[in-house]
Amino acid sequence: MRFSLLFWAGFWAFLLDQASKYLVVHWMGLARLRSIDVLPPLLNFRYGENRGINFGLLDNGADLSRWLLIGFSVLVCLIVLTWVMRAQPARWMQLSAGLLVGGALGNVIDRLLYGYVLDFLNMSCCGFNNPFVFNVGDIFIFVGAAGLILFEGRSGARRKKAP
Template identity: 50%
Template sequence: MRILFRWTVIIFALDQVTKWLVLSWLDLANRGEIDVLPPILNLRMAWNYGINFGLLQGHSDTARQVLIAVALGIVAFVLWWAWREKLKPLGMACAGVLIGGALGNVVDRMVYGAVADFLNMSCCGIENPYAFNVADVAIFAGALGLVFFADGKKGS
């Protein structure tokens, strides 16, 4: 479990530091957009009141609280499951990456009322209209990693 907690802290800190840099240092909330390596990497401010890709948008306090509760429920389940299955180190790391990302977005919802998304990547003539953040990447990567590396020590 130590590996899980280590990765949770690393991802959570990386997510929060990048959001602080973008919101406070670069003032992206007011600037709106900054081209970094167009079109491959751009910073585009977007407040996500829903889930991935803005699905289930809800600007009410109730919607925000439900999304926070769901995320915390998922975190609790993944913690319990990783502990119960006694995942191998790579599986624990993946679980920690997912949890760190989920907690990063929970903090956004609590502090800002929405998730701060700011990374925008396009390539090969295809313009991506969506923005995301480090937490979103971590949630996706952690979940994908668990699909491939979730074998526990029980059956081994």
């Protein structure tokens, strides 16, 4: 039960990522329509197939890069899990690790099923037209990584001060 928060955060992050992709891309037909304006320009759905990493880097379409990215993502998840489980993590650090791992595994499943990561969120504001798309899993990865940075070193057990 010590790491139940980590597990449940990862579970729900993964589930919300996959459910949102299914709902928007398949059920709402974004794969066919290619574009749905929700609250323009703040929130739009734009269909995207990300075969690389952020901003289309490593997007050469080669099957080797797909498997390297899958392996890299799984390796990062294992490293984060090992790191957090060896520490005495506070609740916020467990939550952050779970969000990061759940979001990353959601993108891994996309690469396994489709050969690419499904992206659909596009946000612009204040005269800036953002050409990039992302997904709910990407949000969880970002928030989880930021949380790990912010809450690292704040263990659940109080550290003794040196005399």
